[in-house]
Amino acid sequence: MATPPAVGATAFAPPTRFAVPGRIAVSGSAATTWQTATLTEIRRETPRAATFRFAVPAWAGHLPGQHLMLRLTAADGYTAQRHYSLASAPDDSGHIELTLDHVDGGEVSGWFHSVAEPGDEVEVRGPLSGFFAWPGDRPALLLGAGSGVVPLMSMVRHHRARGLTVPLRLLVSARGPEELVYAREYGPETTPVFTRSAPEGVPVGRLAAAHLAPLLAEAPTGGWEAYVCGSNGFAEHASRLLVKAGQPVDRIRIERFG
Known part of the structure; x- marks a missing residue:
């Protein structure tokens, strides 16, 4: 990948x-x-x-x-x-x-x-590769779509298994609940975004600035290190949203496929 x-x-x-x-x-x-x-x-x-x-x-x-x-x-x-x-x-x-x-x-x-x-x-x-790795030593904002959540889930699991206190947030995009990989494992650190179908009362739509705003607003002192993984289209879209919202360009790590 x-x-x-x-x-x-x-x-x-x-x-x-x-x-x-x-x-x-x-x-x-x-x-x-x-x-x-x-x-x-x-x-x-x-x-x-x-x-x-x-x-x-x-x-x-x-x-x-x-x-x-x-x-x-x-x-x-x-x-x-x-x-x-x-x-x-x-x-x-x-x-x-x-x-x-x-x-x-x-x-x-x-x-x-x-x-x-x-x-x-x-x-x-x-x-x-060490480029996309997260050692657990810095606040991490994770954005993934589809199977792009796989390396991000390794980070979430590591965070939980070691009881790390460094802030970590995950935003994961899927077409619908049935395509949400690892759905049984997500906790309060996770925000799902559904692009085609969603449970009743949950809005449907592509990842937008409104989804990122509350996560960026709660950035800890020193800000986030952002990790973006997904298709070419998702990686481009998500990284541009982050930059437009003020995330430093040199603190965005991107892994893409397709």
Whole structure:
């Protein structure tokens, strides 16, 4: 999923080691090593998205917001590789989770949604990239749409698991309640925006300045570090709304797909 940063974002080279509050340091050398990941669980999130949990005993850890490279190898030796954001918070369980949309015609997502079952093995390499990572050390305003919420959920889960007191807010956009990934997990830190259908009494419409205003108004001293993830269209729209509302351009990190 990860791509180079765009509007208002300046990439930096990740350090060789990362420190996460309450978590072991992550070695940069892990990014070059393929490991076997065994599928242990599949959880349905929406009609078109599911979470896949893997056992990776030698996983070195990751920062919330990082991604990995996944490789499938067919019996005839054909391989397919894809980047996927990590949905799980960093922990010492030896497990990681990915949440994948079922993309029409997608050979990797199609295999996961139509063929994969617990016990299957794939290869993973990572974690990768430090640009979109959130170590839990700064106030974070998270904006995601569709499966763009995946790396942001890793941040939310990390925030909860470690009992961090640094402010964190999540605004997530979906077409309707049935397409809201991780709907069962959201708490008071989350504001949903529905663009096509919504529960009775909830307005319908695209992400707008009015949705951001109350979140920006409660910015802590020093302001927010904003993380935006979603399709090209959503990333452009959300980042422009943030800039227009006064969010410093150099404090907007963007990850996009599509």
